[in-house]
Amino acid sequence: xxxxxxxxxxxxxxxxxxxxxxxxxxxxxxxxxxxxxxxxxxxxxxxxxxxxxxxxxxxxxxxxxxxxxxxxxxxxxxxxxxxxxxxxxxxxxxxxxxxxxxxxxxxxxxxxxxxxxxxxxxxxxxxxxxxxxxxxxxxx
Amino acid sequence: xxxxxxxxxxxxxxxxxxxxxxxxxxxxxxxxxxxxxxxxxxxxxxxxxxxxxxxxxxxxxxxxxxxxxxxxxxxxxxxxxxxxxxxxxxxxxxxxxxxxxxxxxxxxxxxxxxxxxxxxxxxxxxxxxxxxxxxxxxxxxxxxxxxxxxxxxxxxxxxxxxxxxxxxxxxxxxxxxxxxxxxxxxxxxxxxxxxxxxxxxxxxxxxxxxxxxxxxxxxxxxxxxxxxxxxxxxxxxxxxxxxxxxxxxxxxxxxxxxxxxxxxxxxxxxxxxxxxxxxxxxxxxxxxxxxxxxxxxxxxxxxxxxxxxxxxxxxxxxxxxxxxxxxxxxxxxxxxxxxxxxxxxxxxxxxxxxxxxxxxxxxxxxxxxxxxxxxxxxxxxxxxxxxxxxxxxxxxxxx
Numbered sequence: 001x002x003x004x005x006x007x008x009x010x011x012x013x014x015x016x017x018x019x020x021x022x023x024x025x026x027x028x029x030x031x032x033x034x035x036x037x038x039x040x041x042x043x044x045x046x047x048x049x050x051x052x053x054x055x056x057x058x059x060x061x062x063x064x065x066x067x068x069x070x071x072x073x074x075x076x077x078x079x080x081x082x083x084x085x086x087x088x089x090x091x092x093x094x095x096x097x098x099x100x101x102x103x104x105x106x107x108x109x110x111x112x113x114x115x116x117x118x119x120x121x122x123x124x125x126x127x128x129x130x131x132x133x134x135x136x137x138x139x140x
Numbered sequence: 141x142x143x144x145x146x147x148x149x150x151x152x153x154x155x156x157x158x159x160x161x162x163x164x165x166x167x168x169x170x171x172x173x174x175x176x177x178x179x180x181x182x183x184x185x186x187x188x189x190x191x192x193x194x195x196x197x198x199x200x201x202x203x204x205x206x207x208x209x210x211x212x213x214x215x216x217x218x219x220x221x222x223x224x225x226x227x228x229x230x231x232x233x234x235x236x237x238x239x240x241x242x243x244x245x246x247x248x249x250x251x252x253x254x255x256x257x258x259x260x261x262x263x264x265x266x267x268x269x270x271x272x273x274x275x276x277x278x279x280x281x282x283x284x285x286x287x288x289x290x291x292x293x294x295x296x297x298x299x300x301x302x303x304x305x306x307x308x309x310x311x312x313x314x315x316x317x318x319x320x321x322x323x324x325x326x327x328x329x330x331x332x333x334x335x336x337x338x339x340x341x342x343x344x345x346x347x348x349x350x351x352x353x354x355x356x357x358x359x360x361x362x363x364x365x366x367x368x369x370x371x372x373x374x375x376x377x378x379x380x381x382x383x384x385x386x387x388x389x390x391x392x393x394x395x396x397x398x399x400x401x402x403x404x405x406x407x408x409x410x411x412x413x414x415x416x417x418x419x420x421x422x423x424x425x426x427x428x429x430x431x432x433x434x435x436x437x438x439x440x441x442x443x444x445x446x447x448x449x450x451x452x453x454x455x456x457x458x459x460x461x462x463x464x465x466x467x468x469x470x471x472x473x474x475x476x477x478x479x480x481x482x483x484x485x486x487x488x489x490x491x492x493x494x495x496x497x498x499x500x501x502x503x504x505x506x507x508x509x510x511x512x513x514x515x516x517x518x519x520x521x522x523x524x525x526x527x528x529x530x531x532x533x534x535x536x537x538x539x
Contacts, residue, residue: 014280014284016280016281016284016285018322019324021304021306021311021313021324021325022304022305022306023306024306024307024325024445024446025324025325025326025338025339025446060462061461061462061464062462063453063456063457063461063462067460067461067462068456068460068461070460070462071456071459071460071461071462071463072460074463075361075459075460078257078258078261078262079261079265079358087462087463087465088462089462089463089464089465090465093465119467121275121278121281122274122275122467122468123467124274124275124277124281124321125281127280127281
């Protein structure tokens with residue numbers, strides 16, 4: 001089945017989950033369940049998604065022996081080491097992208113929702129697009 | 141400069157294979173070019189259909205090398221910096237090093253060369269990289285924020301600040317009218333570059349760029365290594381003059397050396413390095429220090445909530461902490477696919493946000509490669525396909 005054959009879904013609305021700055025400048029999103037999603041999915045699943053995302057971002061920005069080692073090595077090689085290897089942050093961002101894709105496939109798309117990777121919005125918001133529910137409409 | 145140009149030799153090759161941009165530009169297609177060469181750069185030239193996001197970037201920045209290099213609009217003082225450093229070092233290597241190498245030690249020009257290369261490397265890194273610019277809000281986001289602001293207040297005009305408690309300190313987040321976002325803590329809007337920058341330190345004309353979260357360590361290493369270089373040159377030039385003046389006159393030797401330039405720059409650069417060392421150890425930005433945000437005020441318990449408590453952790457975090465990637469994806473292709481908005485949606489007042497399809501994706505931030513134009517996402521999951529192309533290495537965007 002080709003994509004062009006499928007009916008184009010219309011966006012009904014978008015929900016934006018804002019950043020939570022209570023722990024400082026680290027990347028963390030609010031886990032409060034938005035009211036617009038109440039009819040579409042349950043609270044616990046949403047909170048689990050957000051919590052996992054927050055944990056992944058915390059892992060990316062974690063200060064510790066490994067990140068210091070990477071930083072020192074980079075400085076000593078005048079930052080040329082990043083020509084051949086990825087930074088730890090980048091690795092975690094890829095992990096986050098895979099997680100979001102996975103969540104979309106398993107949980108959000110069946111409910112007519114789409115989670116947008118916050119990296120596409122400058123790490124400001126998690127955008128959740130709510131599509132019109134056409135499961136009872138004609139001509140699918 | 142060459143250090144940056146050849147930074148990601150596989151970048152253009154791999155990217156061309158997956159991106160879906162139209163080759164409407166008459167420049168030779170990148171797929172046929174060898175790795176390491178770039179298409180002709182056209183800074184600021186927007187006559188043709190824009191292909192990459194840097195060409196429609198809303199801020200007042202200049203881009204070179206097809207978006208790899210990002211600087212402020214006014215770069216005159218940066219060239220002055222370059223000339224001063226090159227001239228001083230050039231004179232040192234040309235006139236003083238031969239004598240010093242033969243009479244004292246050949247390690248002197250060697251150490252000098254290493255220092256010089258490090259200084260130039262850090263200068264280019266600080267000048268050419270993205271300081272941590274926050275992309276502007278998409279029209280939908282901006283509309284959502286406006287609605288939230290209007291609904292939470294009954295007074296006109298509605299307050300455009302949010303308060304947040306960070307480590308026990310109340311911090312006010314201000315709304316940026318240009319970028320249409322609530323600025324994260326420590327971010328500030330640079331009026332020269334017309335961008336909001338994360339952890340904004342200051343706009344440095346000598347470096348020709350803002351100094352923010354992503355390039356602060358390079359800026360600091362630049363001024364630190366430059367202090368060492370100027371002290372190094374200054375002391376060895378004086379040594380040379382003293383040694384030479386035993387044979388020839390003092391004044392004749394003096395006129396051949398770059399002492400005068402060094403003398404004035406030593407104090408200012410060393411002073412600046414000292415100041416930034418203090419800022420790093422207390423985890424403050426120049427912006428916060430100048431405004432006295434965390435200084436002790438009478439009757440108020442004011443302290444810096446971002447400080448880690450001890451000098452060593454603050455220094456390590458600033459210099460060796462993880463380097464976040466660029467959020468603006470300046471080399472990404474411009475996408476034209478946007479989902480339809482149903483008429484009865486959240487009351488988006490489209491007119492005030494210039495909601496062209498192109499624009500809404502411009503300000504959105506980073507987009508990994510998406511499917512071809514027109515492909516939309518179906519609701520039913522059985523045929524759900526959000527084809528994500530394998531990521532281009534993000535070090536591509538690290539600058």
